[in-house]
Amino acid sequence: MLKSSAKKEYKEKIKKYIKYSKKYFEDNSPIVTDQDFDLLKKEILDLEKKFNFNDKNSPSKILGFTPSKNFKKHPHRVKMLSLANAFDEEDLINFEKKIINFLNFKKNFEFEYSAEPKIDGISASLTYKSGKLIRGLSRGNGEEGEDITLNLKTICDIPHYIGQKDFPDDIDIRGEIFIQNNDFEKLKDNFANPRNAASGSLRQKDPKKTSKIPLKFVAYTFGFSSDQTTDKQTNFLIKLKNWGFKTSELNKKIKGIKNLLTNHQNIEKKRFELNYDIDGIVYKINDFKLQKRLGFVTNAPRWAIAHKFSASNSVSEILNIDIQVGRTGALTPVAKVKSVNIGGVVVSNATLHNEEEILRKDIRIGDTVKIERAGDVIPHVISVDLSKRKKDSKKFTFPLKCPSCGSKTIKEYNSQTKKHDAVRRCTSEGFKCEKISIEKIKHFVSKDALNIDGFGKKIVQNFWEIGLIKLPHDIFNLDFERISKLEGWGSLSVNNLKKSIQKSKKVSLDKFIFSLGIRHIGQENAKLLGEFLKKKENFFRLKNQNFIQELINIDGIGDTQINSLKNFFNEKANLDVILSLSKSLDIQSFKESTSTGKLKDQVFMFTGKLNNISRAEAKSLIENNGGKIVSNVTKKLDYLVMGEKPTTKKVDLAKKNKIKVINQKTLDEMLQ
Numbered sequence: 001m002l003k004s005s006a007k008k009e010y011k012e013k014i015k016k017y018i019k020y021s022k023k024y025f026e027d028n029s030p031i032v033t034d035q036d037f038d039l040l041k042k043e044i045l046d047l048e049k050k051f052n053f054n055d056k057n058s059p060s061k062i063l064g065f066t067p068s069k070n071f072k073k074h075p076h077r078v079k080m081l082s083l084a085n086a087f088d089e090e091d092l093i094n095f096e097k098k099i100i101n102f103l104n105f106k107k108n109f110e111f112e113y114s115a116e117p118k119i120d121g122i123s124a125s126l127t128y129k130s131g132k133l134i135r136g137l138s139r140g141n142g143e144e145g146e147d148i149t150l151n152l153k154t155i156c157d158i159p160h161y162i163g164q165k166d167f168p169d170d171i172d173i174r175g176e177i178f179i180q181n182n183d184f185e186k187l188k189d190n191f192a193n194p195r196n197a198a199s200g201s202l203r204q205k206d207p208k209k210t211s212k213i214p215l216k217f218v219a220y221t222f223g224f225s226s227d228q229t230t231d232k233q234t235n236f237l238i239k240l241k242n243w244g245f246k247t248s249e250l251n252k253k254i255k256g257i258k259n260l261l262t263n264h265q266n267i268e269k270k271r272f273e274l275n276y277d278i279d280g281i282v283y284k285i286n287d288f289k290l291q292k293r294l295g296f297v298t299n300a301p302r303w304a305i306a307h308k309f310s311a312s313n314s315v316s317e318i319l320n321i322d323i324q325v326g327r328t329g330a331l332t333p334v335a336k337v338k339s340v341n342i343g344g345v346v347v348s349n350a351t352l353h354n355e356e357e358i359l360r361k362d363i364r365i366g367d368t369v370k371i372e373r374a375g376d377v378i379p380h381v382i383s384v385d386l387s388k389r390k391k392d393s394k395k396f397t398f399p400l401k402c403p404s405c406g407s408k409t410i411k412e413y414n415s416q417t418k419k420h421d422a423v424r425r426c427t428s429e430g431f432k433c434e435k436i437s438i439e440k441i442k443h444f445v446s447k448d449a450l451n452i453d454g455f456g457k458k459i460v461q462n463f464w465e466i467g468l469i470k471l472p473h474d475i476f477n478l479d480f481e482r483i484s485k486l487e488g489w490g491s492l493s494v495n496n497l498k499k500s501i502q503k504s505k506k507v508s509l510d511k512f513i514f515s516l517g518i519r520h521i522g523q524e525n526a527k528l529l530g531e532f533l534k535k536k537e538n539f540f541r542l543k544n545q546n547f548i549q550e551l552i553n554i555d556g557i558g559d560t561q562i563n564s565l566k567n568f569f570n571e572k573a574n575l576d577v578i579l580s581l582s583k584s585l586d587i588q589s590f591k592e593s594t595s596t597g598k599l600k601d602q603v604f605m606f607t608g609k610l611n612n613i614s615r616a617e618a619k620s621l622i623e624n625n626g627g628k629i630v631s632n633v634t635k636k637l638d639y640l641v642m643g644e645k646p647t648t649k650k651v652d653l654a655k656k657n658k659i660k661v662i663n664q665k666t667l668d669e670m671l672q
């Protein structure tokens with residue numbers, strides 16, 4: 001084709017592209033099929049490549065048209081998980097050890113991994129039905145995301161239609177949206193880093209500003225899928241590529257920790273040559289069957305881990321040392337340092353961890369220090385340059401009273417390690433300490449707790465300072481008239497806040513327990529408590545200290561948690577808070593899993609050692625098949641599974657109560 005006629009054709013195609021895009025993105029009423037739209041985009045890009053054409057309206061330049069301002073929420077069919085982090089060889093060894101124990105494999109078993117660079121962007125989930133992209137969601141809180149379909153459809157790397165025969169009929173493709181570093185250069189003034197730029201432009205309200213940001217998409221996994229034929233993650237990655245998705249060119253299949261480490265070192269060296277930010281390597285057990293057996297804990301899979309890169313560091317001077325008070329009363333010293341740019345992020349605070357750390361490193365105000373920043377972890381001070389220490393510098397004295405409420409502080413004694421804690425804590429209970437109260441409310445409204453949309457940490461702080469809230473239940477009696485007069489609060493945002501507070505009132509018992517921020521009661525433990533207590537009335541019965549003691553029967557709950565609950569329920573202020581909250585909230589009883597598995601509604605208990613399988617895996621096998629596990633013989637128990645060296649007392653008690661005592665073989669048969 002002659003260049004002149006190609007140019008004419010190119011211009012015509014661009015015209016068409018503008019017309020189709022306008023219909024598609026602005027009017028939300030496409031006039032051509034997604035396939036034709038994709039084809040047109042591809043033809044334009046091909047012509048650009050061949051003849052070096054360019055046009056300001058080309059799909060290679062523009063992000064799209066006006067995206068919707070308010071994104072609707074939509075549930076993920078399969079939860080979007082996050083990943084646990086590893087920082088060194090020891091962490092990786094421990095990760096493998098846990099897996100080996102869980103699967104009851106031989107100690108020297110060598111796993112095969114899919115090792116994939118961890119792009120530092122924003123994850124998204126794309127639902128394709130019959131090959132057609134029908135929905136795109138952001139990660140959100142992992143359970144439900146924002147419907148950002150239109151915005152995602154503007155990204156060139158995201159196909160709208162996939163015609164290959166082996167493409168599953170119904171699948172969620174997941175991957176990372178990001179922006180390349182050279183493109184970020186042009187936006188440096190508006191965003192702190194490329195990740196923020198990607199996130200900001202995905203949810204832009206003013207498209208003119210962002211329409212020129214070329215977002216990229218790399219695919220790496222799936223959520224729901226109607227296909228059960230792929231056996232390994234590395235093979236799935238190959239399929240992704242064949243279907244037309246971009247995958248990372250640095251993905252590798254690797255056996256054994258030693259080789260993972262070599263690959264990590266190699267990529268880390270190359271890291272700064274790449275045109276996009278990566279903050280580590282994700283390792284996934286390659287075999288999907290093993291992944292399925294391993295399952296996940298609360299928010300992260302057991303079968304994967306993110307091996308972070310060692311931090312970037314820099315040097316700065318400590319201007320002051322602030323003592324921050326956390327939700328559990330921990331006093332954390334934070335160094336205010338002269339602003340310094342570390343790996344593209346401007347750092348002015350660095351954590352000093354705890355009193356012990358300051359003593360050990362003899363860190364002082366005025367010192368010149370080396371600061372490290374690893375990915376999204378808070379920067380910390382590594383060492384002091386003593387040669388630069390000023391002559392008149394003085395040792396830092398850690399406050400012995402809480403800087404917020406003046407209460408006594410202590411370092412708790414740990415009877416297990418027979419040592420005092422490194423962390424000093426404020427001893428005030430309940431809501432007496434200002435800083436602790438604010439942190440408790442921040443926790444109460446946070447994503448994993450009541451998940452009150454639009455009620456961020458800054459708003460909590462602000463409302464607290466102007467006296468709108470002092471205690472968690474004040475959230476349900478807010479003076480909206482006053483809020484609407486505050487700067488930055490229009491009627492729309494007030495209404496949105498009202499709505500999300502209203503929505504948060506319906507809460508499951510375990511989330512409610514977690515939201516109270518009781519020390520040592522994290523998400524996992526709150527779940528265990530919810531499962532055991534079933535109804536909110538039983539939770540309130542924990543006022544009775546004898547009843548608390550019964551919690552020792554729960555697998556996973558120990559003295560630490562019990563003592564913490566005792567302290568919590570001993571404090572009248574806490575009782576008042578939970579009573580008031582119970583009036584405003586609709587606390588749902590614990591929902592039994594609605595699984596329809598082979599063991600539906602059957603209750604099991606173990607005694608003695610099992611063969612070739614760990615307790616944890618046996619437990620998750622039973623639960624995945626609809627069964628339940630308890631840890632003591634009660635009337636509800638259906639089967640006592642007897643392994644080697646069982647506790648005779650338990651077996652006798654079960655027999656006395658006419659409970660079926662079975663061996664591992666019978667359990668295996670039940671699961672066939």
Ligand code: IVH
Pocket residue numbers: 081082083116117118119120121122123139176220221282301304306
């Ligand atoms: S797998 C199933 N693979 O890392 C576990 N995630 O901290 C999670 N990420 O939200 C997804 N590269 O945004 C997976 N090759 C990769 C990834 C990757 C980056 C991000 C993703 C996720 C976060 C987890």
